[in-house]
Amino acid sequence: MCGIVGYVGRERSLEVLLGGLKRVEYRGYDSAGVAVIDPSGVLHAAKRAGKLGVLEDALRAHPIPDGATGIAHTRWATHGGPTDGNAHPHLGDDGRLALVHNGIIENFTELKTELLAEGFEFASETDTEVAAVLLGREYRRLGSLVEAFRAVVGRLEGAFTLLAVHQDEPGIVVGARRNSPLVIGLGEGENFLASDVAAFVEHTRKAVAIGQDQIVVIAPDSVTVTDFAGNPAEVEPFDVTWDAAAADKGGWSSFMLKEITEDPTAVADTLLGRVHEGDVRMPELDGVLDGVDRIFFVAAGTAAHAGRLGVYAIEKWARVPVDVEFAHEFRYRDPILTPGTLVVSISQSGETMDTLMAVKYARERGARTLSICNTQGSSIPRESDAALYTHAGPEVAVASTKAFVAQITAIYLLGLELAKLRGTLTAAERQALLVELQAVPGKMLQVLETHERIAELAHWMADTRAVLFLGRHVGYPVALEGALKLKELAYIHAEGFPAGELKHGPIALIEPGIPVFVVVPSPRGDAELHKKVISNIQEIRARGARVIAIAELGDVAVLPFADEVLPIPLAGPFFEPLLAVVPLQIFALELASAKGLDVDQPRNLAKSVTVE
Incomplete structure (x- = not known):
């Protein structure tokens, strides 16, 4: 702060x-x-x-x-x-x-x-x-x-x-x-x-x-x-x-716009030096992961959404139970921690007070601690047993963008390192996943080329008072992040929901004209899940909602039911979030800009929350 x-x-x-x-x-x-x-x-x-x-x-x-x-x-x-x-x-x-x-x-x-x-x-x-x-x-x-x-x-x-x-x-x-x-x-x-x-x-x-x-x-x-x-x-x-030049706008209209365009570089630089001969290689984690039988991600805000994606990936790849906890709640609920528990803190600044206190609590109770952080020499890495630094460079805008995608990248590398250590994925399987991860920066560049269309959509919706976001599986944390960005920047009511939860209450919020963003999973990844999301779209469309779908190129099943489709390149299920979040970052930026708001320094917010 x-x-x-x-x-x-x-x-x-x-x-x-x-x-x-x-x-x-x-x-x-x-x-x-x-x-x-x-x-x-x-x-x-x-x-x-x-x-x-x-x-x-x-x-x-x-x-x-x-x-x-x-x-x-x-x-x-x-x-x-x-x-x-x-x-x-x-x-x-x-x-x-x-x-x-x-x-x-x-x-x-x-x-x-x-x-x-x-x-x-x-x-x-x-x-x-x-x-x-x-x-x-x-x-x-x-x-x-x-x-x-x-x-x-x-x-x-x-x-x-x-x-x-x-x-x-x-x-x-x-x-x-x-x-x-x-x-x-x-x-x-x-x-x-x-x-x-x-x-x-x-x-x-x-x-x-x-x-x-x-x-x-x-x-x-x-x-x-x-x-x-x-x-x-x-x-x-x-x-x-x-x-110092890295922390300057460099001709961009805002730091946030500059940092969104740096999403691909943040992913690429976080991967740099950590993939060797087709396999993950992270000596900074030597000894920390041995015998791990449970993982907690502790974080707040955007970083917590990155942790939620880690739950899906690490449980799938490494077959270790994973939970994500808000750092400010973690130590107050007296969690069960053992020497086999790994508490992974996620913080851009490395100074988030709630997260720092959660790390200290975990260490005092004998758990191992690992920090995923973007800031060298900060408090949380120094308090942790090991640090996995992202390399997003300085992030000046209060609302996190490139740090978020770098955190997801680091979490995925952690998951693959655990899978290698535990033998739950073969070398060929790890290599295939790493090839997909290394392809993400290039695909992000393609998404950034749709900025103008997203800006038009945002300016058309400048008077919008509420927006809903839906997703399933790894699309759910993306929906949460999309809603958070809109709240942070545009000061309007925005909520993210698991799409399957729609009929259990949130559908009551659907009224004619309300914009609903839907993160659509690839039909190639899970055809059954894809069908269910299409059904969700039909449910909300039938009640008058305006549907904006984020779907992979060529997904013709979405076209009859969505008012707008924001396309993303084809990617594996776990890598779609890295692409799907980019249009949502751009949309929040442009909607706030259309309302004449300061996108770099939103009201009441601080980049680094250093008090509890």
């Missing part, structure tokens, strides 16, 4: 901080602010509710001096509404200290009561200001920002990333994290802190991920990391594998 940037180096803090905030806008936010220590050693802060442009306008109207030390923040409101007063940074020590915060401090009420009793005053409704005032109090007592941090973090409960500067200690930024992301950018004569490498990748591609319960101090020529007790901590530097 919130974006955080810290900088120490040359006299260009505002340039770096505002540029960093621009690059993490995709995380979702409703206010922004900066704090800078000027060359004379005076702290200046500015903050505004609204988009980053509002803050930039305020800084043009009322400039603050630049400097070599500063912190910045984009806030997604939790405690207190999106107002100027609730925006970050918050101040302590009579305005000499500034602090920004990502996360939720669960015991802020008790701490605030304590500080009020001591005569401290507060200007906001936030939990963050409590941390700032507490830090200021401890600074006065200890005379050191680092030592004040140690005293404060030991008293905070919940999830937090904190960055702070004090005008009496120019030239350093101090940060701390617990259950919330923080990354160091290593420069030359300058160093960076951020919630996401995107904030500093235009300046350096050398990074270090801060571990759980650690404090970091950056100066222009040094970086120090310790645990909360002050003991030196080991760090693992890594190179960011993409550059």
Whole structure:
């Protein structure tokens, strides 16, 4: 959610901080602010509710001096509404200290009561200001920002990333994290802190991920990391594998449109190096899959839909029982976990708090953990026994597209690796499936060529108030994803159902003119299932619905009953979803665009949900 940037180096803090905030806008936010220590050693802060442009306008109207030390923040409101007063940074020590915060401090009420009793005053409704005032109090007592941090973090409960500067200690930024992301950018004569490498990748591609319960101090020529007790901590530097240009629109009208067109590349790059001589090859999973007798996928939102597809594929190929659970429900239902249980977390950012806590829960109870993730050095892979990285590149639009197809690809590779290990598919069978998977990017390109027709359909339906999506077998998760994309982007009622469930209640929603998308399985894959879906189409068409079918090229059985057919190339049953979801991504994008909505940053949503 919130974006955080810290900088120490040359006299260009505002340039770096505002540029960093621009690059993490995709995380979702409703206010922004900066704090800078000027060359004379005076702290200046500015903050505004609204988009980053509002803050930039305020800084043009009322400039603050630049400097070599500063912190910045984009806030997604939790405690207190999106107002100027609730925006970050918050101040302590009579305005000499500034602090920004990502996360939720669960015991802020008790701490605030304590500080009020001591005569401290507060200007906001936030939990963050409590941390700032507490830090200021401890600074006065200890005379050191680092030592004040140690005293404060030991008293905070919940999830937090904190960055702070004090005008009496120019030239350093101090940060701390617990259950919330923080990354160091290593420069030359300058160093960076951020919630996401995107904030500093235009300046350096050398990074270090801060571990759980650690404090970091950056100066222009040094970086120090310790645990909360002050003991030196080991760090693992890594190179960011993409550059700043990869996170730019590159001439596209939106990041989402750019990222949909990158669906084929995301699949191809996730396969790269993992298929060797016709068979799957993933040494990163060595030892993790031995003796696995049950699998849980834990995820939320779009990632959970990818997990649902994994249930079908892995049970079919590897003959292992598989369940998919919403990460936020997983640990509260006390699932049965054993040493033979593999808990597979799926997260684009690797920082989704619900998923992170599910992974920690699984490890504490003796299960094995595997992360499917798109972000190097993030928290969830570091907490897991192994990581299977997707290679979708930076995904900036809040609504996930290319990360989703990359996650499905990684899950299918996992399923084939398990099948090889367990001997449930022959080498020839695995090779045939891999050939089909490797053909998906080229077929996706064919689907992308239908964009113009889908755009026409979406603009025709711009006044639509509700849309239903139906699918059977692997088409059901695609229906769920299509509905989610429409809710996220177009703000209209959309629901996905298993087509067989139609007669058990949802058919009551069918009324004349309502659009219904139906994901039609190939008649070559399962003729009986295909017939049943055609029957479902006839049922809803008879009640006046407008049917938009997503069906393979040449499926003539659909033509008499569908008002529109969006064709996809021929593919095996498990690979159809990778193709069928692309028109639904395009449709959601175009319908939202027709309504004049922001497709990259939908209202109330954040790219990375880092609070529970």
